[in-house]
């Protein structure tokens with residue numbers, strides 16, 4: 001298969017979807033690779049690393065799209081990119097539940113859209129997990145900076161001192177992001193509370209980390225906690241779907257001024273009513289005196305780590321899809337989970353629900 005790797009285009013997105021190791025594996029299976037010049041450079045991979053392996057380096061994104069049947073990316077495509085994808089395939093983070101417009105555009109252009117984040121195996125999302133680990137850790141580290149008065153924050157040291165109380169951190173959602181944020185928070189000495197709707201998971205976390213406070217997530221519990229909390233990390237997910245809203249605008253008045261809401265779930269549409277996507281260049285805004293941090297590509301801040309972690313997780317799936325061909329993957333259950341759009345049909349039920357669009361079961365195609 002002819003596979004194209006364009007340079008990412010959203011603001012400060014430094015990751016590349018295919019590193020030289022993945023490229024080598026694809027070339028060994030007789031696939032052809034077209035890499036946009038400079039696509040890997042921010043992750044530490046100059047063009048010559050790809051060239052030496054036998055990839056073709058091309059100058060522009062349009063040439064990558066023109067010459068390829070499958071485009072592999074990191075972030076969701078722009079409308080312009082979708083137009084270049086007409087009747088082709090893309091494998092990337094699509095996060096379609098956060099955009100009806102993008103969903104409709106992929107359907108209108110007959111794009112075979114495969115999403116990393118909708119593959120669920122043994123209750124885990126293997127292609128989201130490595131980015132969730134990074135985002136969970138960084139969400140806490142970035143919030144600590146935002147607590148400093150010198151950065152416009154409340155003016156609290158996360159760990160406190162021997163004579164002053166530590167900061168209070170609330171993590172909503174105890175999956176991969178939540179667990180990693182919690183580990184950071186505990187490690188840095190914050191008083192840490194974690195909420196989830198899955199009681200078995202909460203019991204397991206409490207057994208492994210006795211220092212964390214855990215409770216079943218509900219609006220009442222969150223309302224009672226908010227007046228004490230300095231940092232909230234929102235880390236809830238229904239795979240493929242729009243996350244539930246766990247903090248509404250009226251609840252902001254319960255919090256102290258300059259408290260921090262970090263919505264990691266913002267890539268799926270956000271779990272706080274007042275969340276809207278931000279960038280690394282301009283990561284925060286304030287509503288009702290509460291600092292909102294809503295960067296939707298957090299791992300991009302550490303591309304050397306993130307690109308390689310991403311590739312480790314995605315390369316077996318990309319290889320399988322490339323080997324099976326554009327229409328030959330229907331007997332592969334895992335790839336079918338990745339399939340969100342196909343020949344004008346929407347094949348992900350959660351996305352269909354989020355946008356009230358017609359769902360077509362991929363098994364019936």
Ligand SMILES: NC(=O)c1ccc[n+]([C@@H]2O[C@H](COP(=O)([O-])OP(=O)(O)OC[C@H]3O[C@@H](n4cnc5c(N)ncnc54)[C@H](O)[C@@H]3O)[C@@H](O)[C@H]2O)c1
Nearest residue numbers: 131132135173175176177196197217236237265296297298
């Ligand atoms: N912003 C970024 O750069 C970035 C990077 C990676 C992941 N993410 C996002 O972070 C979110 C979490 O990802 P994850 O990998 O940790 O998912 P996960 O599936 O591992 O965990 C989600 C958790 O949320 C819990 N949950 C669901 N509804 C809840 C509710 N109402 N209250 C409390 N908990 C609830 C689930 O039980 C589950 O434990 C996703 O939206 C993902 O897309 C964002």
